[in-house]
Amino acid sequence: xxxxxxxxxxxxxxxxxxxxxxxxxxxxxxxxxxxxxxxxxxxxxxxxxxxxxxxxxxxxxxxxxxxxxxxxxxxxxxxxxxxxxxxxxxxxxxxxxxxxxxxxxxxxxxxxxxxxxxxxxxxxxxxxxxxxxxxxxxxxxxxxxxxxxxxxxxxxxxxxxxxxxxxxxxxxxxxxxxxxxxxx
Amino acid sequence: xxxxxxxxxxxxxxxxxxxxxxxxxxxxxxxxxxxxxxxxxxxxxxxxxxxxxxxxxxxxxxxxxxxxxxxxxxxxxxxxxxxxxxxxxxxxxxxxxxxxxxxxxxxxxxxxxxxxxxxxxxxxxxxxxxxxxxxxxxxxxxxxxxxxxxxxxxxxxxxxxxxxxxxxxxxxxxxxxxxxxxxx
DNA sequence: GTTAATTAAATCGCATACGATTTAATCGTG
DNA sequence: CACGATTAAATCGTATGCGATTTAATTAAC
Numbered sequence: 001x002x003x004x005x006x007x008x009x010x011x012x013x014x015x016x017x018x019x020x021x022x023x024x025x026x027x028x029x030x031x032x033x034x035x036x037x038x039x040x041x042x043x044x045x046x047x048x049x050x051x052x053x054x055x056x057x058x059x060x061x062x063x064x065x066x067x068x069x070x071x072x073x074x075x076x077x078x079x080x081x082x083x084x085x086x087x088x089x090x091x092x093x094x095x096x097x098x099x100x101x102x103x104x105x106x107x108x109x110x111x112x113x114x115x116x117x118x119x120x121x122x123x124x125x126x127x128x129x130x131x132x133x134x135x136x137x138x139x140x141x142x143x144x145x146x147x148x149x150x151x152x153x154x155x156x157x158x159x160x161x162x163x164x165x166x167x168x169x170x171x172x173x174x175x176x177x178x179x180x181x182x183x184x
Numbered sequence: 185x186x187x188x189x190x191x192x193x194x195x196x197x198x199x200x201x202x203x204x205x206x207x208x209x210x211x212x213x214x215x216x217x218x219x220x221x222x223x224x225x226x227x228x229x230x231x232x233x234x235x236x237x238x239x240x241x242x243x244x245x246x247x248x249x250x251x252x253x254x255x256x257x258x259x260x261x262x263x264x265x266x267x268x269x270x271x272x273x274x275x276x277x278x279x280x281x282x283x284x285x286x287x288x289x290x291x292x293x294x295x296x297x298x299x300x301x302x303x304x305x306x307x308x309x310x311x312x313x314x315x316x317x318x319x320x321x322x323x324x325x326x327x328x329x330x331x332x333x334x335x336x337x338x339x340x341x342x343x344x345x346x347x348x349x350x351x352x353x354x355x356x357x358x359x360x361x362x363x364x365x366x367x368x
Numbered sequence: 369g370t371t372a373a374t375t376a377a378a379t380c381g382c383a384t385a386c387g388a389t390t391t392a393a394t395c396g397t398g
Numbered sequence: 399c400a401c402g403a404t405t406a407a408a409t410c411g412t413a414t415g416c417g418a419t420t421t422a423a424t425t426a427a428c
Contacts, residue, residue: 042268043268047344047347047348048242048261050355051235054239054352055236055239057356059416060359060416061359061362064365072382072383074385077232081227084226090407090408099384099385102386102408103386105407106383110383127392127405128393128407129407151361152357153354155350155357166339167231170337170347174333175244178247240385243386256413258415274376275375283414283416286415287414287415290378309424310424311422311424371426371428373425375423378421381416382417385412386412388410388411392405393405395404397402
Protein backbone atom coordinates (compact mmCIF):
# COMPACT_ATOMS: atom_id res chain seq x y z
CA UNK A 1 0.00 0.00 0.00
CA UNK A 2 2.05 2.99 -1.24
CA UNK A 3 0.58 6.35 -0.32
CA UNK A 4 2.46 9.52 -1.31
CA UNK A 5 3.28 11.98 1.51
CA UNK A 6 0.46 14.46 1.90
CA UNK A 7 0.06 16.94 -0.93
CA UNK A 8 -3.43 18.11 -0.28
CA UNK A 9 -5.46 19.46 -3.16
CA UNK A 10 -3.26 18.80 -6.19
CA UNK A 11 -3.63 15.20 -7.15
CA UNK A 12 -0.16 13.84 -7.86
CA UNK A 13 -0.54 11.17 -10.47
CA UNK A 14 2.43 8.83 -10.29
CA UNK A 15 2.16 5.86 -12.63
CA UNK A 16 5.24 4.19 -11.13
CA UNK A 17 7.24 2.92 -14.08
CA UNK A 18 9.68 0.07 -14.39
CA UNK A 19 13.25 1.45 -14.30
CA UNK A 20 14.58 4.65 -12.78
CA UNK A 21 16.41 5.68 -15.93
CA UNK A 22 13.27 5.17 -17.96
CA UNK A 23 11.46 7.54 -15.60
CA UNK A 24 14.15 10.18 -15.87
CA UNK A 25 13.96 10.06 -19.63
CA UNK A 26 10.21 10.25 -19.50
CA UNK A 27 10.46 13.31 -17.30
CA UNK A 28 12.86 15.07 -19.65
CA UNK A 29 10.44 14.27 -22.46
CA UNK A 30 7.96 16.81 -21.09
CA UNK A 31 10.61 19.57 -21.39
CA UNK A 32 12.78 18.40 -24.26
CA UNK A 33 14.62 21.52 -25.43
CA UNK A 34 17.34 21.15 -22.75
CA UNK A 35 15.70 24.05 -20.85
CA UNK A 36 17.37 27.09 -22.51
CA UNK A 37 18.00 28.72 -19.07
CA UNK A 38 16.46 32.21 -19.45
CA UNK A 39 19.82 33.98 -19.14
CA UNK A 40 18.48 36.76 -16.96
CA UNK A 41 19.52 38.26 -13.64
CA UNK A 42 20.30 35.65 -11.03
CA UNK A 43 18.96 35.67 -7.51
CA UNK A 44 22.50 36.09 -6.24
CA UNK A 45 22.80 39.40 -8.10
CA UNK A 46 19.81 41.02 -6.45
CA UNK A 47 20.65 43.48 -3.72
CA UNK A 48 17.16 43.00 -2.35
CA UNK A 49 17.83 39.31 -1.98
CA UNK A 50 21.18 39.93 -0.32
CA UNK A 51 19.39 42.10 2.22
CA UNK A 52 16.51 39.66 2.59
CA UNK A 53 18.78 36.70 3.24
CA UNK A 54 21.18 38.67 5.44
CA UNK A 55 18.18 39.56 7.57
CA UNK A 56 17.24 35.90 7.90
CA UNK A 57 20.87 35.18 8.79
CA UNK A 58 20.84 37.82 11.51
CA UNK A 59 17.72 36.36 13.00
CA UNK A 60 19.43 32.98 13.20
CA UNK A 61 22.69 34.41 14.49
CA UNK A 62 20.92 36.23 17.30
CA UNK A 63 18.87 33.24 18.33
CA UNK A 64 21.47 31.54 20.52
CA UNK A 65 22.02 34.86 22.29
CA UNK A 66 18.36 35.78 22.69
CA UNK A 67 16.82 32.38 23.35
CA UNK A 68 18.26 32.18 26.87
CA UNK A 69 16.71 35.58 27.57
CA UNK A 70 13.36 34.43 26.20
CA UNK A 71 13.43 37.19 23.60
CA UNK A 72 12.78 37.20 19.89
CA UNK A 73 14.80 39.28 17.46
CA UNK A 74 12.13 41.93 17.03
CA UNK A 75 11.46 42.12 20.73
CA UNK A 76 15.18 42.69 21.23
CA UNK A 77 15.20 45.52 18.71
CA UNK A 78 12.30 47.15 20.53
CA UNK A 79 14.28 46.94 23.75
CA UNK A 80 17.37 48.44 22.12
CA UNK A 81 15.22 51.35 21.02
CA UNK A 82 13.99 51.78 24.58
CA UNK A 83 17.46 51.50 26.06
CA UNK A 84 18.44 54.32 23.80
CA UNK A 85 15.49 56.43 24.87
CA UNK A 86 13.10 55.35 27.58
CA UNK A 87 9.46 56.35 27.90
CA UNK A 88 8.48 56.63 24.24
CA UNK A 89 5.01 56.63 22.77
CA UNK A 90 4.02 53.78 20.48
CA UNK A 91 4.25 56.15 17.52
CA UNK A 92 7.72 57.36 18.45
CA UNK A 93 8.93 53.82 18.88
CA UNK A 94 7.35 52.98 15.56
CA UNK A 95 9.17 55.80 13.84
CA UNK A 96 12.50 54.53 15.13
CA UNK A 97 11.77 50.93 14.24
CA UNK A 98 9.94 51.65 10.97
CA UNK A 99 6.86 49.86 12.22
CA UNK A 100 3.31 50.89 13.02
CA UNK A 101 1.00 50.22 15.91
CA UNK A 102 -0.58 47.23 14.19
CA UNK A 103 2.77 45.42 14.38
CA UNK A 104 4.11 47.02 17.52
CA UNK A 105 1.14 46.61 19.82
CA UNK A 106 1.32 42.81 20.07
CA UNK A 107 5.10 42.94 20.52
CA UNK A 108 4.83 45.50 23.28
CA UNK A 109 2.05 43.57 24.96
CA UNK A 110 4.26 40.52 24.95
CA UNK A 111 7.20 42.43 26.41
CA UNK A 112 4.87 43.82 29.04
CA UNK A 113 3.62 40.35 29.93
CA UNK A 114 7.28 39.33 30.31
CA UNK A 115 7.71 42.18 32.77
CA UNK A 116 10.25 44.13 30.76
CA UNK A 117 8.16 47.23 30.18
CA UNK A 118 4.99 49.09 31.13
CA UNK A 119 2.34 50.50 28.80
CA UNK A 120 0.34 53.40 30.15
CA UNK A 121 -2.14 55.81 28.64
CA UNK A 122 -0.77 59.34 28.73
CA UNK A 123 -3.04 61.19 31.14
CA UNK A 124 -2.35 64.27 29.04
CA UNK A 125 -3.75 62.72 25.88
CA UNK A 126 -5.59 59.48 26.41
CA UNK A 127 -5.07 58.43 22.82
CA UNK A 128 -1.35 58.06 23.44
CA UNK A 129 0.25 55.02 25.05
CA UNK A 130 3.63 55.60 26.66
CA UNK A 131 6.05 52.71 26.89
CA UNK A 132 8.70 52.61 29.59
CA UNK A 133 11.19 50.02 30.78
CA UNK A 134 10.89 48.27 34.11
CA UNK A 135 13.92 47.70 36.30
CA UNK A 136 13.90 44.16 34.91
CA UNK A 137 13.90 45.53 31.37
CA UNK A 138 16.82 47.82 32.08
CA UNK A 139 18.81 44.95 33.54
CA UNK A 140 18.49 42.94 30.34
CA UNK A 141 20.75 45.45 28.67
CA UNK A 142 23.90 44.10 30.23
CA UNK A 143 22.93 40.49 29.63
CA UNK A 144 22.45 40.94 25.88
CA UNK A 145 25.80 41.79 24.38
CA UNK A 146 26.07 41.86 20.63
CA UNK A 147 29.86 42.09 20.53
CA UNK A 148 30.15 38.47 19.47
CA UNK A 149 28.06 39.27 16.45
CA UNK A 150 30.33 42.05 15.30
CA UNK A 151 32.96 39.35 15.13
CA UNK A 152 30.53 36.96 13.44
CA UNK A 153 30.01 39.51 10.69
CA UNK A 154 33.57 38.75 9.65
CA UNK A 155 34.33 42.37 8.84
CA UNK A 156 37.04 44.47 10.49
CA UNK A 157 35.51 47.28 12.51
CA UNK A 158 36.22 49.94 9.93
CA UNK A 159 34.47 48.05 7.13
CA UNK A 160 31.69 47.07 9.51
CA UNK A 161 30.93 50.71 10.21
CA UNK A 162 31.17 51.61 6.55
CA UNK A 163 28.79 48.82 5.58
CA UNK A 164 26.39 49.84 8.32
CA UNK A 165 26.29 53.38 6.96
CA UNK A 166 25.79 52.25 3.39
CA UNK A 167 22.92 49.91 4.22
CA UNK A 168 21.31 52.65 6.28
CA UNK A 169 21.66 55.00 3.33
CA UNK A 170 20.14 52.35 1.08
CA UNK A 171 17.17 52.02 3.42
CA UNK A 172 16.61 55.76 3.52
CA UNK A 173 16.87 56.07 -0.26
CA UNK A 174 14.36 53.28 -0.74
CA UNK A 175 11.90 54.79 1.71
CA UNK A 176 12.30 58.18 0.06
CA UNK A 177 11.53 56.56 -3.28
CA UNK A 178 8.42 54.99 -1.77
CA UNK A 179 7.27 58.36 -0.45
CA UNK A 180 8.00 59.97 -3.79
CA UNK A 181 6.02 57.28 -5.59
CA UNK A 182 3.05 57.87 -3.29
CA UNK A 183 2.95 61.53 -4.25
CA UNK A 184 3.91 61.61 -7.97
CA UNK B 185 -18.59 58.96 29.72
CA UNK B 186 -14.88 58.97 28.83
CA UNK B 187 -13.57 55.53 27.95
CA UNK B 188 -9.92 55.17 26.99
CA UNK B 189 -9.17 53.43 23.65
CA UNK B 190 -8.95 49.70 24.16
CA UNK B 191 -5.92 48.53 26.11
CA UNK B 192 -7.09 45.11 27.06
CA UNK B 193 -5.62 43.52 30.17
CA UNK B 194 -3.54 46.32 31.67
CA UNK B 195 -5.82 48.67 33.53
CA UNK B 196 -4.79 52.20 32.63
CA UNK B 197 -5.46 54.34 35.61
CA UNK B 198 -5.78 57.95 34.49
CA UNK B 199 -6.73 60.38 37.27
CA UNK B 200 -7.26 63.28 34.83
CA UNK B 201 -5.77 66.36 36.47
CA UNK B 202 -6.63 70.00 36.02
CA UNK B 203 -4.05 71.68 33.77
CA UNK B 204 -1.88 70.15 31.08
CA UNK B 205 1.31 71.68 32.40
CA UNK B 206 0.53 70.38 35.85
CA UNK B 207 0.24 66.90 34.40
CA UNK B 208 3.53 67.15 32.53
CA UNK B 209 5.27 68.17 35.71
CA UNK B 210 3.56 65.36 37.53
CA UNK B 211 4.79 62.93 34.92
CA UNK B 212 8.37 64.13 35.15
CA UNK B 213 8.03 63.70 38.89
CA UNK B 214 7.90 59.92 38.54
CA UNK B 215 11.29 60.03 36.74
CA UNK B 216 12.96 63.08 38.22
CA UNK B 217 16.66 62.53 37.59
CA UNK B 218 16.38 63.88 34.01
CA UNK B 219 16.73 60.27 32.80
CA UNK B 220 20.53 59.77 32.62
CA UNK B 221 20.27 58.28 29.07
CA UNK B 222 22.22 55.01 29.32
CA UNK B 223 24.97 56.13 26.92
CA UNK B 224 25.18 52.78 25.17
CA UNK B 225 25.09 51.73 21.53
CA UNK B 226 22.27 53.33 19.58
CA UNK B 227 19.85 51.49 17.37
CA UNK B 228 21.19 53.44 14.42
CA UNK B 229 24.66 51.95 14.97
CA UNK B 230 23.55 48.35 14.73
CA UNK B 231 24.33 46.66 11.44
CA UNK B 232 21.62 44.13 12.21
CA UNK B 233 19.10 46.93 12.47
CA UNK B 234 20.31 48.52 9.24
CA UNK B 235 19.72 45.19 7.51
CA UNK B 236 16.41 44.65 9.28
CA UNK B 237 15.04 48.03 8.32
CA UNK B 238 16.49 47.92 4.80
CA UNK B 239 14.60 44.68 4.35
CA UNK B 240 11.37 46.33 5.45
CA UNK B 241 12.14 49.16 3.06
CA UNK B 242 12.64 46.75 0.16
CA UNK B 243 9.33 45.11 0.89
CA UNK B 244 7.63 48.49 0.68
CA UNK B 245 9.56 49.58 -2.40
CA UNK B 246 8.60 46.44 -4.28
CA UNK B 247 4.97 46.67 -3.36
CA UNK B 248 3.88 49.09 -6.09
CA UNK B 249 5.61 46.88 -8.63
CA UNK B 250 4.31 43.56 -7.34
CA UNK B 251 0.80 44.52 -6.27
CA UNK B 252 -0.43 44.81 -9.86
CA UNK B 253 0.90 41.30 -10.46
CA UNK B 254 -0.83 40.01 -7.35
CA UNK B 255 2.50 38.90 -5.91
CA UNK B 256 4.08 39.35 -2.51
CA UNK B 257 7.77 40.04 -2.03
CA UNK B 258 8.59 36.49 -0.95
CA UNK B 259 6.52 34.97 -3.73
CA UNK B 260 8.47 37.13 -6.15
CA UNK B 261 11.79 35.91 -4.79
CA UNK B 262 10.65 32.33 -5.21
CA UNK B 263 9.80 33.08 -8.84
CA UNK B 264 13.19 34.72 -9.43
CA UNK B 265 14.81 31.54 -8.15
CA UNK B 266 12.72 29.50 -10.57
CA UNK B 267 13.41 31.81 -13.49
CA UNK B 268 17.07 31.23 -12.82
CA UNK B 269 16.62 27.46 -12.72
CA UNK B 270 13.32 25.79 -13.46
CA UNK B 271 12.14 22.45 -12.13
CA UNK B 272 13.73 22.46 -8.68
CA UNK B 273 12.82 20.35 -5.69
CA UNK B 274 11.46 22.07 -2.60
CA UNK B 275 14.77 21.43 -0.86
CA UNK B 276 16.84 22.88 -3.68
CA UNK B 277 14.65 25.95 -3.79
CA UNK B 278 14.96 26.20 -0.04
CA UNK B 279 18.75 26.08 -0.24
CA UNK B 280 18.77 28.97 -2.68
CA UNK B 281 16.29 31.00 -0.70
CA UNK B 282 17.59 30.04 2.75
CA UNK B 283 14.19 28.70 3.72
CA UNK B 284 12.82 25.30 4.61
CA UNK B 285 9.76 23.36 3.57
CA UNK B 286 7.72 24.61 6.52
CA UNK B 287 7.95 28.14 5.11
CA UNK B 288 8.16 27.28 1.44
CA UNK B 289 5.27 24.86 1.14
CA UNK B 290 2.50 27.40 1.79
CA UNK B 291 4.17 29.91 -0.54
CA UNK B 292 4.48 27.36 -3.32
CA UNK B 293 0.91 26.22 -2.83
CA UNK B 294 -0.21 29.81 -3.17
CA UNK B 295 1.82 30.31 -6.35
CA UNK B 296 0.38 27.06 -7.68
CA UNK B 297 -3.14 28.21 -6.93
CA UNK B 298 -2.34 31.41 -8.84
CA UNK B 299 -1.35 29.26 -11.80
CA UNK B 300 2.30 30.30 -11.90
CA UNK B 301 3.83 26.90 -11.13
CA UNK B 302 3.15 23.20 -10.76
CA UNK B 303 4.07 20.93 -7.86
CA UNK B 304 4.50 17.26 -8.65
CA UNK B 305 5.82 14.31 -6.72
CA UNK B 306 8.94 12.95 -8.38
CA UNK B 307 7.97 9.52 -9.65
CA UNK B 308 11.57 8.52 -9.03
CA UNK B 309 11.38 9.33 -5.31
CA UNK B 310 7.91 10.00 -4.06
CA UNK B 311 9.21 11.95 -1.07
CA UNK B 312 10.44 14.69 -3.37
CA UNK B 313 8.21 17.42 -4.78
CA UNK B 314 9.43 19.07 -7.97
CA UNK B 315 8.41 22.64 -8.68
CA UNK B 316 8.25 23.93 -12.22
CA UNK B 317 6.98 27.12 -13.84
CA UNK B 318 3.90 27.24 -16.01
CA UNK B 319 3.83 29.25 -19.21
CA UNK B 320 1.99 31.89 -17.18
CA UNK B 321 4.76 31.86 -14.58
CA UNK B 322 7.44 32.29 -17.21
CA UNK B 323 5.60 35.22 -18.74
CA UNK B 324 5.62 37.12 -15.44
CA UNK B 325 9.36 37.50 -15.83
CA UNK B 326 9.09 40.24 -18.40
CA UNK B 327 6.36 42.06 -16.51
CA UNK B 328 8.34 42.34 -13.28
CA UNK B 329 11.31 44.57 -13.94
CA UNK B 330 13.41 45.65 -11.01
CA UNK B 331 15.41 48.23 -12.95
CA UNK B 332 13.50 51.05 -11.31
CA UNK B 333 14.61 49.76 -7.95
CA UNK B 334 18.28 49.85 -8.81
CA UNK B 335 17.69 53.52 -9.37
CA UNK B 336 15.68 53.78 -6.15
CA UNK B 337 18.66 52.42 -4.22
CA UNK B 338 20.34 55.73 -4.97
CA UNK B 339 23.71 54.10 -5.61
CA UNK B 340 25.64 54.25 -8.86
CA UNK B 341 25.88 50.81 -10.44
CA UNK B 342 29.45 50.22 -9.32
CA UNK B 343 28.68 50.88 -5.66
CA UNK B 344 25.45 48.96 -5.96
CA UNK B 345 27.33 45.86 -7.05
CA UNK B 346 29.96 46.33 -4.36
CA UNK B 347 27.30 46.70 -1.69
CA UNK B 348 25.49 43.64 -2.95
CA UNK B 349 28.69 41.59 -2.67
CA UNK B 350 29.44 42.85 0.82
CA UNK B 351 25.98 42.13 2.16
CA UNK B 352 26.11 38.68 0.60
CA UNK B 353 29.46 38.11 2.29
CA UNK B 354 27.99 39.30 5.56
CA UNK B 355 25.14 36.83 5.24
CA UNK B 356 27.50 33.96 4.51
CA UNK B 357 29.76 34.88 7.42
CA UNK B 358 26.80 35.01 9.79
CA UNK B 359 25.47 31.66 8.64
CA UNK B 360 28.94 30.14 8.98
CA UNK B 361 29.10 31.47 12.52
CA UNK B 362 25.71 29.91 13.23
CA UNK B 363 26.91 26.57 11.90
CA UNK B 364 30.10 26.85 13.91
CA UNK B 365 28.12 27.63 17.04
CA UNK B 366 25.96 24.56 16.51
CA UNK B 367 29.02 22.34 16.47
CA UNK B 368 31.38 23.93 19.02
C1' DG C 369 13.85 -9.56 3.54
C1' DT C 370 12.18 -7.36 7.44
C1' DT C 371 12.92 -3.59 10.54
C1' DA C 372 15.26 0.55 12.27
C1' DA C 373 17.18 4.88 10.84
C1' DT C 374 17.00 8.52 7.71
C1' DT C 375 15.01 11.73 4.62
C1' DA C 376 11.62 15.20 2.17
C1' DA C 377 7.51 17.60 2.73
C1' DA C 378 3.91 18.90 5.19
C1' DT C 379 1.50 20.31 9.42
C1' DC C 380 0.96 22.94 13.67
C1' DG C 381 1.63 26.74 16.81
C1' DC C 382 3.63 31.13 17.70
C1' DA C 383 5.61 35.63 16.38
C1' DT C 384 6.18 39.12 13.13
C1' DA C 385 4.66 42.55 9.01
C1' DC C 386 1.09 45.06 7.01
C1' DG C 387 -3.37 46.75 4.62
C1' DA C 388 -7.82 47.93 6.11
C1' DT C 389 -10.90 48.98 9.47
C1' DT C 390 -12.46 50.28 14.15
C1' DT C 391 -12.53 52.78 18.50
C1' DA C 392 -11.91 56.46 21.35
C1' DA C 393 -9.93 60.98 22.16
C1' DT C 394 -8.76 65.47 20.58
C1' DC C 395 -8.79 69.30 17.36
C1' DG C 396 -10.74 72.67 14.24
C1' DT C 397 -14.25 75.39 12.44
C1' DG C 398 -18.23 77.79 12.61
C1' DC D 399 -20.79 74.61 22.26
C1' DA D 400 -21.29 71.11 18.56
C1' DC D 401 -20.05 68.35 15.19
C1' DG D 402 -17.12 66.78 11.52
C1' DA D 403 -12.16 65.86 10.69
C1' DT D 404 -8.09 64.14 12.44
C1' DT D 405 -5.25 61.36 15.24
C1' DA D 406 -3.22 57.25 18.14
C1' DA D 407 -3.77 52.59 19.16
C1' DA D 408 -5.81 48.56 18.63
C1' DT D 409 -8.12 44.89 15.98
C1' DC D 410 -8.70 41.75 12.09
C1' DG D 411 -7.30 39.03 8.17
C1' DT D 412 -3.54 37.38 5.34
C1' DA D 413 1.27 36.10 4.46
C1' DT D 414 5.67 35.04 5.97
C1' DG D 415 9.57 32.66 9.18
C1' DC D 416 10.62 29.01 12.13
C1' DG D 417 10.88 25.29 15.96
C1' DA D 418 8.83 20.99 16.73
C1' DT D 419 6.37 17.26 15.23
C1' DT D 420 4.20 14.13 11.81
C1' DT D 421 3.73 11.38 7.63
C1' DA D 422 5.22 8.68 4.05
C1' DA D 423 9.03 6.93 1.31
C1' DT D 424 13.62 5.30 0.98
C1' DT D 425 17.93 3.53 2.73
C1' DA D 426 20.80 0.93 5.86
C1' DA D 427 21.63 -2.88 8.96
C1' DC D 428 21.19 -7.05 10.26
